[in-house]
Amino acid sequence: MQNKATLTRRDVLKRTATALATAPYVIPATALGAEGKPAASERITMALIGCGGRGTSVMEGLVANGAQVVASCDVYRERREAVARKYQGKPYADFRELLARDGIDAVLNATPEHWHAVVSIEACRQGKDVYCEKPLAFTIEEAQAVVAAARRYDRVFQTGTQQRSDGSFRFACELVHNGYIGEVKSVHTTPGGTSRHCSLPAQPVPPGLDWDMWLGPAPWAPYHHDRCVDLWHWWNWRDYSGGLMTDRGAHDFDIVQWGLNADGSGPVEITPPEGGGKNDLIYKYANGALLYSGQGGWGSNGKPGAWVGFKGTKGEVEVWRGGIKTDPANLAEVKIGPDEIHLYESHNHQGNFLECVRSRKRAAADVAIGASSVTVCHLGNIAYWLGRPLKWDPVKQEFPGDEEANRLRRRSMREPWRLC
Amino acid sequence: MFTRMNGIVCLTMALLLGCVASIATADEAxxxxxxxxxxxxxxxxxxxxxxxxxxxxxxxxxxxxxxxxxxxxxxxxxxxxxxxxxxxxxxxxxxxxxxxxxxxxxxxxxxxxxxxxxxxxxxxxxxxxxxxxxxxxxxxxKGLVKVGVINSLGVRRDAASTAALVGLLEDSDPQIAGAAAAALGAIGSPDAAKALGAYQAKAPKELKLAAADAYLACAERLLADGKANEAKMIYMTLAKPDQPKHVRLAATRGLLAAAGQK
Known part of the structure; x- marks a missing residue:
């Protein structure tokens, strides 16, 4: 038997070849197909975990791109059964049971924010690829744990920040990367504010809802319709969401990070509005660029939703869903040359995920990108909650010398839930 | 006669009173x-x-x-x-x-x-x-509450809990045994690695994957701590054919990383 002292890189490469011979990179889809659908060998079998409006909508996009739904899971019996009926799959009340079964290549994790990391990590551990709705994770440490799990098992992981697959956003970021607006001095966006504490009285738990499972890793609280039904309710509450800062911010800051070439990194200072007022929260990046984050929410400043504006020493570029505006105006007609910087090109977020499941390449909004973008959201929230300026070390992932802020990088999970 | 000095004194007094009132109000609230x-x-x-x-x-x-x-x-x-x-x-x-x-x-x-x-x-x-x-x-x-406490000790990577956690790998409650394995993986010390190594063969079927995952996590910690040889031994164990494909691949990638570490 070979011992530890004699194991060489060449030996390891031989082992790799052997392992790969028994585990092809192209994972075959397992279910038979209907007429007009991609061939069975091309189809990806998927499960939907979290069968609310967003989950069912994104799953339609995945199905349109060749996925086949074979299972569904939700804490609401009616919802999981409706999806199972629609796609002739099997409904599950517990995602762990679903993930442990064979015959599923990938999952769509469309649970509420407080569940994202637990479900995504368990999916990776079970060898499934993951499309996870944004924001990637509920805390900074949970985001890092999701990255670790995805990397440990080499899973294809798409974060649901679909603007990474929108040509307008990519072009705007390419203009910035290639210096068309000069040195970036400031970036502007308006995701909205943070979440609030919830104090709602108890109501009877409706039939068909597993309330304990809905709460999952969050602190126990009595059921109330307005606590949990649909994202319009739960994203208000701090135990389940970071509010608009994480919901909208996950999109807006994702583009800011892309444009500033800050994927995998982030800002170094965060300053909340003085006195808890309604002015912008301001981030500062290491290169001096300032990011102004408005509290009004999408559309509040007269700009379209999901709007990001980059201001540089030579010009400006504003981009939103479906549009782009530049100053000077002719920047919008620029053709990025072959020798210039071209960013990851994807035209269809769900399609890109399925292509990557087949090719084993990294997805457009890979897990590490999702992690650094959601960290920007969390940094802003922590500054809002503490009401004072903070310094952040994006390499060490800590607030230097700030014990209170560092405590807020994580939350304790209710038993039995954990990140591994 | 109201002098400039009187004005300053009055203003100072007013500000002080305002501050005191404000503090009193805050205390009352x-x-x-x-x-x-x-x-x-x-x-x-x-x-x-x-x-x-x-x-x-x-x-x-x-x-x-x-x-x-x-x-x-x-x-x-x-x-x-x-x-x-x-x-x-x-x-x-x-x-x-x-x-x-x-x-x-x-x-x-x-x-x-x-x-x-x-x-x-x-x-x-x-x-x-x-x-x-x-x-x-x-x-x-006991029970779920114990699972929670074990999970928290794992989060805190409490090496002083290692002996107790090793004992809990034998617990008849699979939730407790699984939590103990995960916590040991997070602790990621040579002692934790030894216990998890022994546990791979003993773990009940429903905990095999959790045991392997904890062992992989442990290897990553050891590798991060510069203990490449200890990590290699773990990866070699998990690269064997009795493990699921994705675990074998994870172990093989780990071996590559460990071999690359000087």
Whole structure:
């Protein structure tokens, strides 16, 4: 038997070849197909975990791109059964049971924010690829744990920040990367504010809802319709969401990070509005660029939703869903040359995920990108909650010398839930 | 005659009085909030506790204020206040709690309704006393509550819990054994690796994957700590054909990483 002292890189490469011979990179889809659908060998079998409006909508996009739904899971019996009926799959009340079964290549994790990391990590551990709705994770440490799990098992992981697959956003970021607006001095966006504490009285738990499972890793609280039904309710509450800062911010800051070439990194200072007022929260990046984050929410400043504006020493570029505006105006007609910087090109977020499941390449909004973008959201929230300026070390992932802020990088999970 | 000096004195007096009044008002609001907290239940106006929220945030770099607040919060924890009130207290202590809060928080660990909130504070508190309280508490609690305490010790990577966690790998409750394996993986020491290595063959079928995952996590920790040879041994074990494909591939990638580490 070979011992530890004699194991060489060449030996390891031989082992790799052997392992790969028994585990092809192209994972075959397992279910038979209907007429007009991609061939069975091309189809990806998927499960939907979290069968609310967003989950069912994104799953339609995945199905349109060749996925086949074979299972569904939700804490609401009616919802999981409706999806199972629609796609002739099997409904599950517990995602762990679903993930442990064979015959599923990938999952769509469309649970509420407080569940994202637990479900995504368990999916990776079970060898499934993951499309996870944004924001990637509920805390900074949970985001890092999701990255670790995805990397440990080499899973294809798409974060649901679909603007990474929108040509307008990519072009705007390419203009910035290639210096068309000069040195970036400031970036502007308006995701909205943070979440609030919830104090709602108890109501009877409706039939068909597993309330304990809905709460999952969050602190126990009595059921109330307005606590949990649909994202319009739960994203208000701090135990389940970071509010608009994480919901909208996950999109807006994702583009800011892309444009500033800050994927995998982030800002170094965060300053909340003085006195808890309604002015912008301001981030500062290491290169001096300032990011102004408005509290009004999408559309509040007269700009379209999901709007990001980059201001540089030579010009400006504003981009939103479906549009782009530049100053000077002719920047919008620029053709990025072959020798210039071209960013990851994807035209269809769900399609890109399925292509990557087949090719084993990294997805457009890979897990590490999702992690650094959601960290920007969390940094802003922590500054809002503490009401004072903070310094952040994006390499060490800590607030230097700030014990209170560092405590807020994580939350304790209710038993039995954990990140591994 | 009203001189310039008189004006300055008057203005100073007015400002001082204003400050005193403002402090008095803040103190009154805080007292009122603590009074409301004694009987606070879900469904009551959360704004009645707002003065405590504000005081906790404002106590940054004011140790005396922090200690005073902590003492008042702990008093509520020791009282017969409703669950929602104690839930609130634990959230505040998770931000400013010190060793002084630990006994009152540790007392919550066996309580099925409040155990998590006790950990909610203890897990975030950087002092050694917080981890020691959870370590001590682990042996005194059962069932799901025990799973939670084990999970928190894993989060804190408490090496001093290793021996106790190794013992729990044999627990008949698979949730407890699985939690112990995960915690050992997070601790990631050579002792944890040894225990997890022995556990791979013994783990019941439903925990095989959890055992492998914990062992992989342990290898990553060892590798990060520069213990490449120890990590290699783990990866070699997990690259064998008795493991699922994705675990074998993870182990093979780990071997590559370990081989590349000098």
């Amino acid at each position: 805080l007292d009122k909030a603590f009074e409301a907290l004694k009987t606070y239940k879900w469904g009551q106006d959360r704004a009645t506790l707002g003065a405590i929220d504000a005081a906790v945030v404002a106590s940054h770099k004011d140790d005396a204020a922090k200690k005073d607040l902590e003492a008042k919060l702990v008093a509520v924890l020791k009282s017969d206040a409703p669950q929602a009130a104690k839930d609130f207290v634990c959230r505040k202590l998770s931000l400013i709690g010190s060793a002084a809060s630990v006994p009152a928080l540790a007392a919550l660990l066996p309580d099925e309704k409040l155990s998590h909130m006790g950990r909610y504070a203890l897990e975030r508190m950087p002092c050694d006393e917080a981890v020691a309280a959870m370590r001590d508490g682990m042996g005194k609690v």
